[in-house]
Amino acid sequence: MTAPMRTLTAPITALVIVSVLVGGCTGSQDIPARAQGDVRETIRLSQAERETFRRGMRQYLASVQGIVEALAHSNRAQISESAQKAGMDMLRGVSVSVAVHLPPEFLMLSMDTHQKFDALSRSAEAGASKAETTAHLGAILANCTACHAKYRLSPN
Numbered sequence: 379m380t381a382p383m384r385t386l387t388a389p390i391t392a393l394v395i396v397s398v399l400v401g402g403c404t405g406s407q408d409i410p411a412r413a414q415g416d417v418r419e420t421i422r423l424s425q426a427e428r429e430t431f432r433r434g435m436r437q438y439l440a441s442v443q444g445i446v447e448a449l450a451h452s453n454r455a456q457i458s459e460s461a462q463k464a465g466m467d468m469l470r471g472v473s474v475s476v477a478v479h480l481p482p483e484f485l486m487l488s489m490d491t492h493q494k495f496d497a498l499s500r501s502a503e504a505g506a507s508k509a510e511t512t513a514h515l516g517a518i519l520a521n522c523t524a525c526h527a528k529y530r531l532s533p534n
């Protein structure tokens with residue numbers, strides 16, 4: 379992990395803790411979506427932030443694909459590399475001012491997912507078995523599912 383990454387991660391972690399302590403949650407409700415039976419909480423971001431966020435999601439999916447393909451060939455170097463692309467380094471460039479407007483649980487799930495990818499990357503590098511890597515991946519996918527069940531982006 380590089381020095382700039384540490385300087386970014388620390389304030390975001392502190393922010394998550396503070397947000398949890400004060401119980402702050404700015405996720406607002408989207409009434410038309412709810413009327414149609416969509417009970418997910420709405421995350422409001424600017425258009426540029428939404429684009430960045432969606433790009434990050436597509437990287438998550440690409441990393442999962444890379445990991446699964448590499449698993450089939452027992453290619454630990456490729457597993458590690460694919461996982462690392464979805465690790466904490468992805469948060470580089472995310473400003474604290476964006477993070478402060480997000481629900482704490484959303485932030486925690488996001489951080490935990492990046493950290494789990496980093497952990498999978500390290501364990502593959504250290505020689506993890508297929509079963510261990512699959513278990514790591516299962517825990518990551520549980521985060522994807524949990525967050526998607528709970529949150530949506532505002533359409534505009």
Ligand code: HEC
Pocket residue numbers: 421432433435436438439442484485487488491518519521522523525526529530531532
């Ligand atoms: C912290 C919450 C969170 C986590 C964790 C999360 N997602 Fe998402 N993801 C979202 C939200 C919110 C959307 C937008 C859904 C909407 O607006 O209907 C989204 C959208 C997506 C999209 C669509 C991107 C696009 O271009 O529109 C993909 C693909 C995706 N996620 C994949 C994943 C994968 C794979 C994982 C796990 C490795 C994951 N996500 C983990 C919150 C999350």
